[in-house]
Amino acid sequence: MAFGCVQAAQKLSTQHESQRIFAPYKLAMSLIATLALTASLMSPIQKPHIMILGTYHMGNPGLDIANVKSDDVLVPKRQAEIAEVVQVLKKFRPTKVVIEAPLNDTKAQQQYQDYRTGKFELRRNEIDQFGFRLAKEMGHTKIYPVDVKGEFPFENVMALGAKMGKQAELDKAMQTMQSEVAKIDHSIQTGTVIDTLRMLNAKSTVEESQGLYMKLSQFATSDNYAGPDLLAEWYKRNIRISANINSLIESPNERILVIYGAGHLYWLQRNVLDSPDLVLDRFH
Numbered sequence: 001m002a003f004g005c006v007q008a009a010q011k012l013s014t015q016h017e018s019q020r021i022f023a024p025y026k027l028a029m030s031l032i033a034t035l036a037l038t039a040s041l042m043s044p045i046q047k048p049h050i051m052i053l054g055t056y057h058m059g060n061p062g063l064d065i066a067n068v069k070s071d072d073v074l075v076p077k078r079q080a081e082i083a084e085v086v087q088v089l090k091k092f093r094p095t096k097v098v099i100e101a102p103l104n105d106t107k108a109q110q111q112y113q114d115y116r117t118g119k120f121e122l123r124r125n126e127i128d129q130f131g132f133r134l135a136k137e138m139g140h141t142k143i144y145p146v147d148v149k150g151e152f153p154f155e156n157v158m159a160l161g162a163k164m165g166k167q168a169e170l171d172k173a174m175q176t177m178q179s180e181v182a183k184i185d186h187s188i189q190t191g192t193v194i195d196t197l198r199m200l201n202a203k204s205t206v207e208e209s210q211g212l213y214m215k216l217s218q219f220a221t222s223d224n225y226a227g228p229d230l231l232a233e234w235y236k237r238n239i240r241i242s243a244n245i246n247s248l249i250e251s252p253n254e255r256i257l258v259i260y261g262a263g264h265l266y267w268l269q270r271n272v273l274d275s276p277d278l279v280l281d282r283f284h
Contacts, residue, residue: 045252046252047252047277048251048252048256048277048279049092049256049278049279050255050256050258050272050281051092051256051258051280051283052269052272053257053260053283054260054262054263055200055260055262056196056200057070057125057261058126059123071189072124073124081192081194082129082133083133085194086130086133086134086137088283090138092281094134094255094256094257095253095254095255095256096255096256097131097144097256098131098256098257099127099144100145100147101127101146101147102145102147102148103145103146103148108143108145111128112132112135112142115128115136126259127259146245148241149237150234150240151233152233156226157170157216157226157230160220161219164219170219180209180212183199197283198283201262201265201282201283205262206266209262209263209266213231213234214231216230234267239267239271241260241264241268242272245258246275
């Protein structure tokens, strides 16, 4: 009986000694695990970055309700200013350059390839002047058209507004649009290209532009939602464009620069901001 007690005591002593010896190692391992977990929680998750550059239409296509009047961007003064913009955009370090041309447009792709090999002269438009130039200087082998067309039934809004007796409100909305265009025209005439782009991309300008769209929502009746329907069509086009942009993302390190008409800025930016897996960078 005494012998059994001695054995038990010896076993207990050995266990205590083992615990004493290995205790520092257990503590160290616990600290390492804690530090590793803390580091993983503190390390930011890499997400793709997207920048939307809102531009005016340099080629004067006349496709908008109220159209900006651009001067000749091929003159030496404007070419130097465009080169300045490209240098600013390069600081974003884009991995892909997106342009406002029809999705999978083979013509735009061939023009870019010809430009890279010296067989194509840049035209008077923002696609060539910003998109092609930047992509080539970044060493990109491709350009990325993502545009989709959509309905913009403004004539329905005009007809309903007149029927509702809101012609004065319609006229005021049109005057506000023309006033905004006049500001852009003045900036083009008196400033540099980058001055105008900074004005167009300013948060206040983007919000004012969206406010003009939202005013159209008042043109609705219980059986005719012309204003809200126009806004829905406009959003549908922009969310489809956003889907095309997002489809280009191949890794968390992607940095996509999107060059688009400034009227699209609000929704294209909003769609990035509302996406938890993306980061919006703004042009300044």
